[in-house]
Amino acid sequence: MTERLLAGESVMIAGPFGSGKSHVITAVAAELRQLGHDPVVVRGSATLRSAPYGALDVADDTRLEALRPGEAARHETPTVIVVDDAHQLDDFSLQLLTRSILHGRSVALFAVGTEPGAADSPGASGASGAPAALNDLWLEGRLHRTDLALLDPDTSEELLSEYVGSGLLDSVTRRALHVRAHGSRRLLRELAFDAATETVAGRDPLALGRELAPGSRAADVLAATVADLDDDQHRALAVIGRLRGMASATACRFIDPAIIDSLVQRGAVHVDDRPERGLYADPYLAAASTARLAPGRLDVALDVIATRALATPEQPRGAALDRLIATFWHSGRSTVPSPETVDAETRRRILAGAAHSANSGGRSDLALAYTAMARKYGDHASLRLESSRARAGLQDFAAAFAELAGIDAAGVCTGDLRRVVRWWSSLTTWLPVEGRGASLTGWLEASGIDDPSILCEIEVQRAEAACLAMDWSTAVAVADAVLEVEGAHTLARVRSAIMSAFADVQRGRFDEGLAKLAAADRANRDPVTGRPVSLMVELALLSFEGGAAFAAGRPMPAHPQRLRVVTLLAAHRDDRSSLALAGVAAAVVLGIAQSEPDVTDVELEAALRRLDRIELAVWRPLLAYLRVTALARNGRTDDARAALDEVDDQLLSHHLIYRYSRDTTEAEISQRPVRGEPVETTISPDTYFPRHRGTVRRIGADRRAQPESQTEASGPPRATGTATAADRAGGQSAPGSASDAAGGGPARGIDAVLTERELEVALLVARQLSNKEIAHQLYLSVRTVESHVYTARGKLGARTRRELGRIVAGSE
Structure with a gap:
């Protein structure tokens, strides 16, 4: 741009607020000064727009006076002018500047703010909302135009890695920061520094109701972000921020629909994709607008x-x-x-x-x-x-x-009764005190409740309790029975499918488990749009599907993209439980499934901080043990022991799986080298889903007395030795799998299976480089490298990073 200006060509930079226009023209002005050219700097302003030549007068530069009508040219060379927020200039100033450009008396760099989607909006001034005078210059070839776009999620990821590193913030927080930055690089930077400060202090940067410190740089940037909104837009944004999730039709009863549309176009308000089309305003922007009222x-x-x-x-x-x-x-x-x-x-x-x-x-x-x-x-x-x-x-x-x-159960409607039974069952599972489950059954019987759709809610709880007791055959039998109940609620069916699949995977019956999860996923899809009906269910399914696929040695290339979509949706809704489950799903899909213990640790640490609903708390100890295992695998044995000590020992008596998980975790820590010694980076499914009975001590007298005939039905299944995913599937390799790509099947080379970038990343994996080292070498974000590694493993059928490297190295 500097070269164009010095060559006598004017330039217009157009883009929405936050796209980096001001940053670009500031950099160009600085470069001009370094080259010995002192540009005239003009800033448009809404408050000066009503005054003729208002912004030019405030600039107070005599070189601008020479451009006015009747003034003779004082310099042989054109005056270089840099104009920020040119869309806020009054008509007199615009005419003066365009006339001077046409007469060769000046060259100018204009930064023009545009509304997202303004090109398609009725009444837009010029292309994409640019002032008509500047647009005419562009169409006549007198002015070069450059359009800047708002940040996309991938660019946000790369910038966040530059700002605060790749290993500090979990993926859910990073997605939320992208949403809250509204495409602004400057705002993203300030929010990233704020989030990093909160995370280092052990606090949740996404905590509901948390406000930015008044006078902080992030607060100042937010104030500037909403500075050009009018009073009605400020009031509407503040109201929508206070009434998060309000249906669009309801909002239009109280707020002018045109104002809502303008806020949606700016990205200040997000419209949910649910049928009621809920409205969500960024809490920081809403607070900034409230302050201006x-x-x-x-x-x-x-x-x-x-x-x-x-x-x-x-x-x-x-x-x-x-x-x-x-x-x-x-x-x-x-x-x-x-x-x-x-x-x-x-x-x-x-x-x-x-x-x-x-x-x-x-x-x-x-x-x-x-x-x-x-x-x-x-x-x-x-x-x-x-x-x-x-x-x-x-x-x-x-x-x-x-x-x-x-x-009084007899006087309760079916919907309320189902919710009562579901909550009672959850409470009983969390606190398995003798007789409380029976009291629920007796309570229903005393009121004559025999509706199968109600009673099956208790059976779902029985299936969950059987899983927690590691009684896999009972869990499958009870859960599968619920799936056969006509009229069972969709949530009951989905929960039963998850429990049955979880038990199947623990028994090594991977095909059955994955098939049940796939059926549950279909049940949670809108038949018309294909979108998830329940965000919470989608996140739970993604977590269990990722774990099951990893245990089966079957990479799922679609999981990372699916995770991105639902995480962005959770970030827009800003619901604490959804954010927690998104973190769990990220730990499985981006951490465990990709053999990245450091990622697993970061994701689970953030998820556990947000996981506080009792309906989900029954899984909290297991997630805590997974994090401890990740810390141990990462060579951080001291941190692993400290995290293990934080898990409440009193919970161990509640469910057998808690005791078993703690024993396997302690065994994992004891096998790790001390800090500073090398750590094996390849992680197998048995690391996170241990199935070898000999690795831990036997648990409980009742367990020692269990008949041998029940060893498959209850507890960890038989040891699988070193069987590969193909062995577990009956010795058959899928088309395009690792054996094919490596030369044992159809004559397809690795380069025919992988994209050029995937192959480049896979070759560096074969050289035993970490994701961070690969990202540094290829100038990519760590998250992008993780995605390429995961996709390459899926295409080649590689269970682990080491296997991926071995396949690629063997093909060279």
Whole structure:
């Protein structure tokens, strides 16, 4: 660009906010000064746009005066002008600058801000929203145009690695930072430094409600990001930020749809792909817009929304509005109708819905306050359910069970009853106290409940409990029976399929397990769009599928891309449980399956920090042991022992699999070399999914007394020795697998199977370079290298990095 300007050619840089326009022109101006040319610097401004020549006058440079009509040229060489935010210039300034370019009295570098998608918007000024005068110069060939794009996820990954390194932030945080940066490199950098600071301090950088420090560089960049929004856009962004997930149709009742569309085009608001099309505003941007509103203006807007929603109870509200109204009632706000003035059913639904949201967000205290308020006017099963969840979150488990036992099952609708039974079962699994499972069954029998779709929820819990007891045959039998129940809820079917598949994999029946997981995946897909119906289910399936495929020695090349899609979706929704499960899936797909213990450690450490729902807590100890194993495999034995000590020993008595996992983990640590000694980098499925009975001590007297006929049905399956994936599949190699590519099958060379980049990466793997070393050598991000390694292994049928290197080396 500098060369073009010095050659007498003007340039326009066009791009959305955050695409790097200002950074580019600042660099060009600095380079011009180094070459002995002092450019005139002009900055457009919305506040000066109404004043003729406003921005030029503020620049206060006599060289600009010489360009005005009637002034004689003072220099033989054209004046070099650099203009930032040229789209904010007034018409007089634009005409003066374009005229001087046409007369050869100046050359200029313009930075023009455009709206994403502005080229397709009615009334856009010129191509992609550029000012008409500059667009005419471009079309006449008097001005060179360069368009800058917003950051894509891959570029964000590479920049994050440059800013804070590749091993500090987990992939979920990195995706969330990409979403929150809105395409801005500058904002991404500041958010990355902030996230790194939080992570080093042992805090979650994505913690709900966390605010950036006032006056911090990240806060200043965010303020600049929303500086050009008008007052109505600020108010709309602040409202949507407060009512996260509000359905688009509901939002349009209170906010001008054109304003919502403008915020969506800018990327400030994300529209979910669910049928209700929920709206999600970035919490940082929403806070920045709130700060620019007049004091109390947001409160007035929210008061109006809450009052109108209560005045039209027949209109759908959704969880976001329920949370808002319940918050106002809880705080005793007098500017909205009180709960006493609202009909009983509407009041109950609002407070029960708000309590559910509070429980899901880890605010057990708030959930309990909502249910207590509602129960002053009458009791209901949904209120007792949320009260039970809240009391469990507060560690008052006796009260949690008492709340459930006080529900009259006979008077509960099917939907609420299913949720009650599902929660009761989860609570029983987490705290397997003698008699509590039987009390649930007796509670249903006493009320005459014999609906198979309800009773099968208990069977799902039995299957899960059997897995935790390592009673694999019982787990399969019970779970498969649920799959045959007509009318069973989709979630019950999916959970049963996962438990059955988990048990099959532990018994070495990989084909059956993977087939069940594939069927569960299809059940969670919308038949029209093909998208996942439930994000949480999709993430759970991805975790179990990745683990099963790794244990079977079958790389799944589609998993990384599938993970990227759902992780971005979780980042947009900013739901803590979804972010936790996304971290678990990333640990399996990017860490364990790719033999990267350092990645496994980072992903699981972040996931465990976010995993606080009791419905998921039953798997928490197993994930903790997986992380300890990753630390040991990475040569960090001291850290592994410290992490092992953090796992609550009292949990070991709850389920046999906890004790077994701890024993295998301790055995893994004891086999590791001391810090500083070399560590074997090849990781087999047995590292994370141990199936050799001889590696640990026998567990429990009941286990020692178990008949030999049950050794396959319960506990780790028979040792598999050194059998390969092809051996387990019956000795058959899939077409295009490692044996084919290496010369044992069809005459296809490695270069015919892999892309040029995949082959380049695989050859460096064969030279025993780590992913980080490969990334440095090829100028790629570590994540990109990980993706190439994983894809190459899938194409060649390689179970591990070492096998991939051996196949590629043997073909040279």
